[in-house]
Amino acid sequence: MRRPTIMDIAKAAGVSKGAVSYALNGRPGVSEGTRKRILDIASDLGWAPSNPARALAAGGRVGAVGLVVDRPSRSLGIEPFFMQLVSGIETELSATGVDLLLQVTEDTDTELAVYRRWASERRVDGVVMVDLRVDDPRPAAVRGLGLPAVLLGGPGGAGDLPCLYTDDSSSVREVVRYLAALGHRHVVQVSGPEEFAHTVDRGEAFREAADRAGLAGAYSVHSDYTGEAGARTTRRLLAAAERPTALVYDNDLMAVAGLGVAAEMGVDVPSQLSIVAWDDSALCRLVRPSLTAIGRDVVGHGRQVARMLGRVLEGEPVASQESSAGELHPRGSTGPLVVSHVSAVTSE
Amino acid sequence: MRRPTIMDIAKAAGVSKGAVSYALNGRPGVSEGTRKRILDIASDLGWAPSNPARALAAGGRVGAVGLVVDRPSRSLGIEPFFMQLVSGIETELSATGVDLLLQVTEDTDTELAVYRRWASERRVDGVVMVDLRVDDPRPAAVRGLGLPAVLLGGPGGAGDLPCLYTDDSSSVREVVRYLAALGHRHVVQVSGPEEFAHTVDRGEAFREAADRAGLAGAYSVHSDYTGEAGARTTRRLLAAAERPTALVYDNDLMAVAGLGVAAEMGVDVPSQLSIVAWDDSALCRLVRPSLTAIGRDVVGHGRQVARMLGRVLEGEPVASQESSAGELHPRGSTGPLVVSHVSAVTSE
DNA sequence: CGGTTCGGCTGAACCGGTTAAGCGATCGGT
DNA sequence: ACCGATCGCTTAACCGGTTCAGCCGAACCG
Numbered sequence: 001m002r003r004p005t006i007m008d009i010a011k012a013a014g015v016s017k018g019a020v021s022y023a024l025n026g027r028p029g030v031s032e033g034t035r036k037r038i039l040d041i042a043s044d045l046g047w048a049p050s051n052p053a054r055a056l057a058a059g060g061r062v063g064a065v066g067l068v069v070d071r072p073s074r075s076l077g078i079e080p081f082f083m084q085l086v087s088g089i090e091t092e093l094s095a096t097g098v099d100l101l102l103q104v105t106e107d108t109d110t111e112l113a114v115y116r117r118w119a120s121e122r123r124v125d126g127v128v129m130v131d132l133r134v135d136d137p138r139p140a141a142v143r144g145l146g147l148p149a150v151l152l153g154g155p156g157g158a159g160d161l162p163c164l165y166t167d168d169s170s171s172v173r174e175v176v177r178y179l180a181a182l183g184h185r186h187v188v189q190v191s192g193p194e195e196f197a198h199t200v201d202r203g204e205a206f207r208e209a210a211d212r213a214g215l216a217g218a219y220s221v222h223s224d225y226t227g228e229a230g231a232r233t234t235r236r237l238l239a240a241a242e243r244p245t246a247l248v249y250d251n252d253l254m255a256v257a258g259l260g261v262a263a264e265m266g267v268d269v270p271s272q273l274s275i276v277a278w279d280d281s282a283l284c285r286l287v288r289p290s291l292t293a294i295g296r297d298v299v300g301h302g303r304q305v306a307r308m309l310g311r312v313l314e315g316e317p318v319a320s321q322e323s324s325a326g327e328l329h330p331r332g333s334t335g336p337l338v339v340s341h342v343s344a345v346t347s348e
Numbered sequence: 349m350r351r352p353t354i355m356d357i358a359k360a361a362g363v364s365k366g367a368v369s370y371a372l373n374g375r376p377g378v379s380e381g382t383r384k385r386i387l388d389i390a391s392d393l394g395w396a397p398s399n400p401a402r403a404l405a406a407g408g409r410v411g412a413v414g415l416v417v418d419r420p421s422r423s424l425g426i427e428p429f430f431m432q433l434v435s436g437i438e439t440e441l442s443a444t445g446v447d448l449l450l451q452v453t454e455d456t457d458t459e460l461a462v463y464r465r466w467a468s469e470r471r472v473d474g475v476v477m478v479d480l481r482v483d484d485p486r487p488a489a490v491r492g493l494g495l496p497a498v499l500l501g502g503p504g505g506a507g508d509l510p511c512l513y514t515d516d517s518s519s520v521r522e523v524v525r526y527l528a529a530l531g532h533r534h535v536v537q538v539s540g541p542e543e544f545a546h547t548v549d550r551g552e553a554f555r556e557a558a559d560r561a562g563l564a565g566a567y568s569v570h571s572d573y574t575g576e577a578g579a580r581t582t583r584r585l586l587a588a589a590e591r592p593t594a595l596v597y598d599n600d601l602m603a604v605a606g607l608g609v610a611a612e613m614g615v616d617v618p619s620q621l622s623i624v625a626w627d628d629s630a631l632c633r634l635v636r637p638s639l640t641a642i643g644r645d646v647v648g649h650g651r652q653v654a655r656m657l658g659r660v661l662e663g664e665p666v667a668s669q670e671s672s673a674g675e676l677h678p679r680g681s682t683g684p685l686v687v688s689h690v691s692a693v694t695s696e
Numbered sequence: 697c698g699g700t701t702c703g704g705c706t707g708a709a710c711c712g713g714t715t716a717a718g719c720g721a722t723c724g725g726t
Numbered sequence: 727a728c729c730g731a732t733c734g735c736t737t738a739a740c741c742g743g744t745t746c747a748g749c750c751g752a753a754c755c756g
């Protein structure tokens with residue numbers, strides 16, 4: 001009934017613990033015949049290595065990596081992003097028998113405390129970090145802890161952590177040019193909290209692209225990724241004297257909320273208002289009109305970041321990598337400006 | 349630079365390893381003075397217990413529990429349910445310094461393999477299981493593995509596992525009576541895959557409640573929780589000769605998809621069609637019209653199930669518990685049947 | 697005043713692996 | 727035929743804790 005140990009195998013095979021260890025780990029030091037016999041006995045006995053014992057032995061790995069998700073829990077549940085990321089990370093990890101520890105926190109201090117605990121208690125071999133912030137204390141902190149880490153985001157502010165980053169500016173430009181071509185001049189970007197580094201990047205890219213496209217009435221407002229805030233922000237924008245004709249949201253959730261508010265206020269999408277979502281997901285395809293969105297391969301990012309972390313844990317030098325830019329998926333929520341409506345609103 | 353061990357503390361305090369262990373664990377065997385001195389030194393040194401070492405020592409806990417999520421990855425990302433559950437489980441676990449291992453699998457066999465691996469490698473102390481199926485092999489499997497577990501769902505089919513279950517039938521009755529009172533006779537339930545135990549339960553409860561309310565045209569169809577399938581099912585239903593006037597969906601995602609299809613087909617909600625979603629979430633409040641939904645306290649369930657597992661791990665006997673039933677939140681997607689429309693459709 | 701009890705601590709075994717060092721037998725080279 | 731290298735395995739230390747048996751001294755008791 002007890003779990004078999006290598007000692008049990010050793011006894012059954014009539015060899016020593018050490019020999020069994022060599023055999024099971026495929027290292028030299030035991031003949032092929034003996035190795036086969038040991039492996040057979042091990043599988044007969046249903047042996048599996050005790051992870052705690054392995055981790056304890058000289059510098060062993062604990063075979064687990066951590067991911068801390070620090071976002072308001074209301075928006076969290078609904079954001080497809082994290083589950084997709086987790087799913088991607090795991091498909092890569094499971095190949096090497098590494099587990100994923102997931103922790104949800106409420107703020108950065110708690111997140112840092114989790115890293116400290118994981119490092120000092122040897123709970124994980126390394127971590128994946130997401131949602132890089134402006135002046136983010138985490139890269140320095142994990143490095144101070146000696147905790148191997150890979151960052152999804154950056155590269156600015158990543159310190160010397162290897163990171164997997166996307167250059168959002170080309171996607172932003174694509175969206176802006178697309179909207180401009182549809183005739184939109186008054187385009188507003190509803191972005192996430194300005195503490196996020198990618199929010200800042202996208203904001204700058206947006207203003208630059210808008211300038212270049214000659215959109216005088218373009219600007220950004222900050223929101224917080226939750227549906228509630230997205231709805232509130234949209235309500236304010238649509239109630240303004242100079243109503244925007246196109247809105248670009250920083251995530252899909254706020255975009256759906258914006259769509260709802262437009263319906264609520266009798267603003268037709270897309271004839272009176274075009275909507276673009278960042279982060280494509282099933283959600284964007286389910287609502288009516290379906291949402292034009294910028295899709296990224298989040299699962300792929302998860303896999304790649306997991307691979308990078310794996311190499312870091314092997315001690316190999318890992319360089320930061322740029323991942324493919326997001327792709328624009330035009331759907332029903334964007335279209336040419338219908339002039340009659342616009343003139344009705346902006347005239348007099 | 350090396351992590352301090354209890355041996356370091358012992359040397360600094362001029363006592364033995366054993367004494368340090370007693371002091372740090374708050375057990376008798378050392379004087380109060382010595383204990384305080386040891387604790388001070390430990391905190392000076394920034395000591396934290398090595399989890400692998402603790403787990404290895406006589407029957408120690410590994411301080412982690414596992415959760416396997418086995419759902420098609422497309423629907424997974426968007427389902428608020430799991431992240432809320434995870435969030436609830438963690439708030440409870442973090443109080444005792446227990447970590448959560450999350451694994452996403454594609455099918456039940458893989459899920460069982462994960463439990464086997466976790467048990468044989470001693471990766472977790474116990475697991476939380478969700479989504480009980482008809483003839484579910486998991487309860488027997490985890491018990492065979494000697495893996496402590498609690499189940500969210502049941503109690504039928506739970507074997508002798510302690511479970512936290514909801515009696516959905518009262519909520520189903522509430523929904524059916526509500527729709528009947530609004531004048532609906534042709535109500536269809538769009539449920540999840542029939543392999544899920546709660547799907548079967550809800551289906552039976554639905555038919556019974558419909559009978560009792562005298563709804564002749566009520567029946568259930570099976571779908572699979574994804575938005576795509578929900579949309580397809582809805583399209584078929586709304587294209588039928590005898591079009592339903594109210595749809596009850598088994599999750600929020602399919603309900604949103606159904607709402608989209610209704611819009612696409614020019615069927616007005618709620619005047620021509622009422623929609624009810626199971627599992628309330630931000631999503632239900634964001635779309636227009638907002639969705640009437642049955643909300644459960646998923647975070648609370650997560651906390652409670654984590655508490656139950658904690659007690660199981662302590663070796664205490666734990667009885668199954670019934671959690672509060674879901675509450676109906678009426679919103680814009682349900683309303684009285686507007687007769688003119690109905691007669692236009694059902695006449696001749 | 698001698699014997700028992702108890703508190704406070706030490707020493708060592710143990711958990712289940714990994715790994716360096718050592719050792720006898722075999723083998724190739726000269 | 728002898729030497730050194732290599733192979734195949736054993737022995738034992740080690741990782742960082744927990745825990746049990748035992749020991750010493752002080753207090754307590756009759």
